Amino acid sequence: MHTSPLITIQAITKSFKGVKAVDNLTLSVGYNEYVALLGPNGAGKTTLVEMIEGLQKPDSGSITIQGKTWQKDAAFLRTIMGISLQETKFTDKMTVSEVLDLFGSFYKLGKKVTRQILQTIRLEEKAKAYVVTLSGGQRQKLALGVAMLNNPQLLLLDEPTTGLDPNARREIWDILMQLKKERGTSMILTTHYMEEAAYLCDRIVIIDKGKILADDTLATLLTSYDPGEVIAFQVSSPLATNSLYEIRGVKDVHWIEEGVKGMLTVESITHTLPVLLNLVESSGNTITSFESRKKTLDDLFRTMTGRSLHE
Template identity: 40%
Template structure:
């Protein structure tokens, strides 16, 4: 696994450029006029509910699936029909990765490395990077689900690609494994890799991604930096007030409170005007024991996907790519 991607002299050119791409399966529009650029060296997260079109869009970017219309360029070249010149520059980890299950972990990765002409030394390095350094002699069919996920990521990394497509790479990992992989991915980005990433873990996207795009029913609804999305959409914060300090009706009557619920030993006040509500609470009861849970990318995501109107075949896009 080489430390830095080679310079091509086209650093200003996007790593991936998608323009007005559509893809339908029968009457269902899986991808509906999506346009986006992934910048070189960027960690880009593609988010959306199940069935939103994420995997289809990523497979079109990878050259695994043909778009019905529109265009895709990877490093300035079309990935479809299968572009053999692009393959060594891309690393792909899919949701359902195929393995040489009767080989050991080391044998499997040596085989993958040989297919790409990668040096044998990269095998040991890559296994160490993904946390499988002690599993060299274990047969692939004896690995746990989480270990197989690590091996799938190693298979995408071993040849030192410039561009990585990772489709829910932490889905089978435990919390410790997820955090370990985060550090691996941060290291890859620091070495100049470009990463296109799909995940259902919104905390993960917020922690790792430079920008995210949210797909709903095939349309790219918004593209922006996570922290800017949180500020722009004015997602709801929650104030946890110990029970008995103020009753529900009093809390609901405060200016800026959007909703009140009881959870455990607290009243939970939902608000988009945190400062105003805190000032009112301070005047009424003081702030001792009051906890503030600030808005997160998950709050924005749930807000966007909940209010998106359903459609039988297509929806207009409100892509904010130009504002990012």
């Protein structure tokens, strides 16, 4: 058993011309643990990951990985990491297997290993295809294959499935879950997709403006931070916000379109719904659309910041 975490990040800060991209952030990641960094554009996810990767230097604070630091043990740290950047450009003039062989040669790996990886990422039929002819999803898979080549203890993936169709995304998820199970890999993954964070990761770290807003399991995030359910509705003519707060069990009213399109956070849909319907009807109004659901991470993020993850 390991007594200390794989990664220990202590109070790191990184600024660019007055913008604090990462602001006094502290985080640790355990062995065989998958952690998602979830946050809107510009939250500081890539900057944080690139500091862990040794590609950017923090202005202050420290990062220790397996007890080692980039200042002293860069060569060692490179051997235990598998990295895929937010934008990976492989030269278009190489084939898929040439790319894998080239990166494999950096780790002195033979073709047997690179062929195995080709199989794992399910790109065998594209082995001889030039990178320029690959689809976006196939390129992302190739990038993941390169990240996996050296059998890394730690995977750092920056939006590995952005823009992929659900099938391709699912395939990448399967590969990542297999690595976790069979090789005890740890991972930090940045994403905008809540389902991805929820499916893959043991812990979800929500960041915004360079700071951690929450760091917990999905179940704990959804129950302990802000339990409840959501009613999204639309009415034919405007309602007064105050009248909604008078309904027992309504915790929050969020208008998407003033007075007509809104979201209620409620303790219980079954208790609130009849009262809501009654209120709308008695004011001569009608409900034109209606949806109810359990809270999601996006609702949680909205509660924390007043904004959506996807705005």
